[in-house]
Amino acid sequence: MKETCQVCIHHCSLEPGQTGLCRARKNENGRIICSNYGQVTSLALDPIEKKPLHRYRPGSLILSVGSYGCNLRCSFCQNHEISMAGPEEAGAVSISPEDLAQKAEEYKAIGNIGAAFTYNEPLVGWEYVRDSAWLIKELGMDNVLVTNGTASREVLEELLPLIDAMNIDLKAFREETYRKLGGDLKTVKEFITRAAADCHVELTTLIVPGMIDGTEEMEEEARWIASLGKDIPLHVTRFFPRYQMADRDATETGRVYRLADTARKYLEHVFVGNC
Template sequence: MTNTTLSQRTQVEGLLRCPVCPHHCTLAEGQYGRCRARKREQNRIVSVNYGKITSLMLDPIEKKPLRRFYPGSMILSVGTFGCNLSCPFCQNHEISMAGQADVPWREITPVQLAALAEAYRSHGNMGIAFTYNEPLVGYEFVRNTARLVHERGMKNVMVTNGFAELLILEELLPYIDAMNIDLKGFTDEYYQKLGGNLETVKAFIARAARDYHVELTTLIVPGENDGEDEMEAEAKWIASLDAAIPLHVTRFFPQYRMTDRGPTKVETVYRLRDIAGTYLSHVYTGNC
């Protein structure tokens, strides 16, 4: 398979509309989408980050973080460039906020990457994690590679912000075994600051959790999403899907464009963990 896009183009007054996420960027010929990873080229919307690898590392599965999916395993983590949100605290902003001219990359085919994953089996590798930047903005490469990884009897993991149309998720689900999805907060006001919306992410989580192993991560940013009432509402909603869905409550450290405040207090993270634990069976802290 190639990097052919999922849905056929939508033409509006000479523009083509990208189908991947709710931004639905309408692009003139040669124009890039907001994510920097998709472009109109020869009258099609294509993935320009297809096979352009910026990051490659063998990681413990717990680093994704996935605590309840083959614990103790290693996984080959792969990233490209681009993202459809604009989080001012992004720890991988060098690649997530970059286009193909902004960051070094090495091209690799799905066949080569699947073979590399299998070669690392002797190091305890269980498969591939699509991570570091937002994998959904280049979902074609994820789909094509993950299918080959499955054919080799290995697993696929995706670490995502969940800000995508469900049609994209449905295309990927046959090949993905587990996800860690960022639930960045639980108000639409906060999501608007990041360039997204809460309802899209909730729908994505609800669909994924029906059939697959899903864990969630909420980064607690002081003054933004650290309210006890907000965490209680979030935990109640997760429990309404399945109280056994693991939640990772993680500590913020200043970086990228958010250096106007200090790290989250450890006691705040623990307090919010305890609130979530009232409703959920598996709540973990991170960066503490």
């Protein structure tokens, strides 16, 4: 029986055995399941500043975990080897929520504060995030989510009580740009607004030459963020050639700094990345 996935804006309508656009959800015997559940492609103990989170427990370490799959199609994706991969190419190993929580606790002795769900888009496999985060909270540790914010309100509400901090990609502030990336600006703005009401939120915008690098656009974005809270941190990050944009030059550093200065007219905490 055909079923429709409700996790994100795409609402993939899937026949039995068929996989959605994200490559991480499929129709199995008439039921939509998370096919990347516990399938881990990346596991590392990172400084929390790499998420990037600069105003949530600075100086700490966090166990970062990623799987495969994503529900956007960014031509400049920095992690395309896993985000654009399916199970055959991903080279994943199986780590259960119980095993992940145990690893997080083991690393506590060397400064680990919990787990960060990151690298690919974690919300395409939100059930694994939920189950792991619940166990990690039981241990008195923290959960961090690094996401593109392209998920349903129901998924967000399910996870919010378990998440201590998020970094959300605000990839652009133009609807037409989001459409090119396979996303929807309105959905991401609603996700950010709801998350920021109950959780520590920091935002990241990658400055991509000729696509996401306009002063007026940054001005509008920063003004909107300030309407939610002037103290919400924004990371203005330099693009490097990757994936389908490997033939481009890296963003001029001066451009990144100028756009960060534009954002500082409205926001109290603006950080420059990759410069």
